[in-house]
Structures are given as C-alpha cells and as structure tokens.
Amino acid sequence: MTLQNSWRAGAAVLAIAIAVTLAVTPASALTAREKIQKLTFEPIEVTKQTPHRETLPNGIRVFTLEDHRLPLVDMVVIVKAGSLYEPADQSGLAELTGTLLRTGGTESMHFTDVDEKADAIAARFSTWVGTESGGALLNVHVDRLEDGVQLVADALRHPAFDPERYAVEMAQLREQIRRQNDSVQQIGQREFRKLLYGEGHPAARFPTTASLDRITREDLVAFHERYFAPNEMWIAFAGAITPARARALVDEAFGDWESKTVTYPEVPVVAGNSTPEMVHIQKESDQSIVSIGHLSMRRTDDDWALMRLANHVLGGSFSTSRLITEIRHKRGLAYATGSRFSTPYLYDGLFGAYAGTKGESTGEVLGILLEEVKKMDEAGVSAEELEVARNALVNSEVFEYENAQNIVQRLVDIDFYGLPENHYEAPFAVYQSADRKTLNEAIARDLKTDGLKILVVGDEAKFDVPLEDFGYPVRKVTLD
Secondary structure: OOHHHHHHHHHHHHHHHHHHHHHHOOOOOOOHHHHHHHOOOOOOOOOOOOOEEEEOOOOOEEEEEEOOOOOEEEEEEEEOOOHHHOOOOOOOHHHHHHHHHHHOOEOOOOHHHHHHHHHHOOOEEEEEEOOOOEEEEEEEEHHHHHHHHHHHHHHHHOEOOOHHHHHHHHHHHHHHHHOOOOOHHHHHHHHHHHHHHOOOOHHHOOOOHHHHHOOOHHHHHHHHHHHOOHHHEEEEEEEOOOHHHHHHHHHHHHOOOOOOOOOOOOOOOOOOOOOOEEEEEEOOOOEEEEEEEEEOOOOOOOOHHHHHHHHHHHHHOOOOOHHHHHHHHHOOOOOEEEEEEEOOOOOOOEEEEEEEEEHHHHHHHHHHHHHHHHHHHHHOOOHHHHHHHHHHHHHHHHHHHOOHHHHHHHHHHHHHHOOOOOOOHHHHHHHHHOOHHHHHHHHHHHOOHHHOEEEEEEOHHHOOOOHHHHOOOEEEEOOO
16 A cells, blocks of 8 residues: 555544544533543542651650661651740740751861761751751661761750851841841731731741840850750651661660750740731832731641631632632732641641732732632532542642651651641541531631731832721831
8 A cells, every 4th residue: 555545544544533433422522620520539548657666765756667668768856946935035046056056067077077978978967946846857878877867966966056157147147137128028928927926926026136136156055955855856767777777876876865854935825816907018019918817726626627628729729729710810910829727736826818919909909818718708618619629638648648758757746746646647537528518617617707917018109999998997017
C-alpha cells in the first residue's frame, strides 16, 4: 500500500470511529466538572505507625521510627522554650537565642568550624526558638549520623553565642525592624495580631528597637541556661536507624547532661474583647490590605476539624473557595485573598479573612469580605461545598503520612503537649463523616460575626468609600 493510500485508509477508519462515537454519545453529555463530581472512591484508611519510645535517666524522651528505604536519618529535637516565656520588654530574645544556637559557634568550635563540619558530613542542620517551643533539625546520611548527633548536642548544650555573630544577627534584626513598615502587607500581618490579642500578649509582640536595646549577649546565655534542660527535651529519629542505635547515640551525646527543675512563667490570658471595631492605619501606597476576624479556638477544641472544613470553603482554597472565586476570579479585585484559621495549643487562636487590593477598590473589597463572612455565618455551607472541602482535606491529610519524619514529628507533638493518642487521626475521621447539619452548627457556634475586628492599611485619599460608611467605630492610627 502506498503512503497516500495508507493515509486515506487511516482517514476513513478515523471518520468511522468519530461517527460511531457521536452516535453513541448522548446529547446531554456530562461536563468535565460533572464527571469529576460523580467520581466515587473507597474510604481511605491510614495505617498508624508506632515508634519505639523510651526515657533516659536524665529525662530525655527518645522516639525512633525505622524506615530503611533510604540511607538517611532525620533527627528532630524539641525543647520547651519559646517566646511565650521571654520577658515582655525583651521581645526578640527567644528568636535571637534560637538563631545563634546554630550560627554562634560552640564552646569547642568557632562558628566557621560548625559550618565546615556540617558541610563535611553533608548535613542539613538548623536550630530555632519559636513561640511555643524551640529545637533543632538534622538530616544526614546514616554513615555520618554519629558526627551529626554530636554536632547537634554540642550546639544545644554548649552554645558560645559568639560576640561577633551576635552583633551580626542583632544588626540584621534591627534592619528588619527599620524596614517593617515598607509594605502594607507587613503592616497588616503585624498590626492585625495586635488588634486581636492586645499588644501585651506574647502572640502579638514583635521585636522593636527599644526591646533590642534591652537585650545583651548575657541575656541569651541566661535564657538558654534557664530553659534548655534534658528533662524538657524530646529527641526523635526517623529513617535508617534502630532503637538500639538511637539510644546509644543519645546516651553518648546527651547522657551526662544533668536534669534540673525548670519554672515557666504563666502564659498570659488573651486580653482581647468581642467589641466590634475598625482600625485604619494610614499608609501612602497604591495598595491596601484589608483584614477582618476575631479570636478563635485552640488546636484541641472539639470543633477544630469542622472549622477547618468551613475555612476551606470560605477562603482556604486557592482554586475553589468563596473569597477567591468572588474577589479574584470574578471581579479581579485582589492579588491575594483568602481566610486563615490559626490555632496554637497553649493560647487562643484566631480566625481572619483578608484581601490585598488597589486603593481605589478598598471599600468594595471590604464590603465583599464582610458579606461573605456573614453569609457563611447565616447560611453555612452547601452540600456540594462540603464534599469539595472534605475531599481536599482528606487528600492533603494522606500526604502527612508519606515520610517517616512527618509521622515521628506528630508523635513527638502528642507527647510534648500531652495530647490523646488519636489526636491526629480524629480529624481525619471528622473530614470523612461530617454532614452539612453538623458543620453548619459548628459555624454558628464559632464564627463570631457580631464581634469582628477590622483592619484597613492604605491611603485614605484613594479609598472609593469612606470607612465610616460601614457603620463601625473607626480608630485612626499613624505608625511611627
């Protein structure tokens, strides 16, 4: 058969196939969206992995989860030390301490030697002190694990807080403070927390020039000495390691560290209130940032999983949420919008919805935010929205179990916070079983639209609508 005849024969077959397809395809063929919605799947089951646990004589809790698929080991160290416990007038102390544990050298190694050793064993090594905890992370080849553990132990037990590196880190933090009002986004994120929590609460404290002026290198030494203790430490290994080897490595590097009594300041009660209020921060800019919200629950609240579903519907999804659809996709008014549901363990969290927009559409965007939040409160979510949110959260939850480090980190958190053994599995079951009635009842309980706090950062001269028109008392703030 010639090439031309072959082409003609193929074309004839293709034409017949198309004709047959058209003949059997109903006129009311499902759209791609409808086909996706009609897909059904078997319930997903997650097999819980249990690590080996033991406690050393000095109080260190050691967790080991074996996974020999790769010749790598992750080491996670958690210490009960956070900015919750730093003095109120020394904001930045905990953060600096956490940074300099890694960058400030040790009593036996100059900070450049620490970098060189980490590079020599091809290790990823970092330290931090956050709000509720501090610690270290290490990822290294199993053959260099002993060197890596010794490096971590030296940094956590014997930090030098080298004066030269201390000066560098302090200068960098001061520069961040100098530039903290450069954008409406930076201002909005910082000041919204202050509006909800009150400036005195640790969750709303940020380093300032004045607070850094009150911090010395000796304060970092004292903070470390007070809060870093083996009996307030959790060490977890995940990867190509056995429990016996984990115990031996921790014994060798940390076993002679004596335990001690650590006294923690009481976490302040949140001083926020439920009085509705609007704050405008004047910032000459082409852009505005608008945030609305209120104080919310802790991670341990019974409604937590249900409110995650609600948040996904409102603004937690970049592709399907109401705020994205209404503000960004339909009207093109925002470069960024959504909602967040922040829930710590040791103090109350927050709910917030936000949008960044041009100054000339500030009022329009604020109106949409208020409308969508109130619609969520009054009418709840639809059955279709629930299914979309359910599938999204169930699917995302599965990925939390795809590697040993994620699993062991969660198990350490359970012990660290004294949580029930099924703490992470329980929400998974809620996502799969929640019905619309149960979800909407939770929204009615937990979404406080009558006590919303509103923050607008932008240039009032560009606003399309006076903020007073929204019926809230407006407090005007000028930043230093």
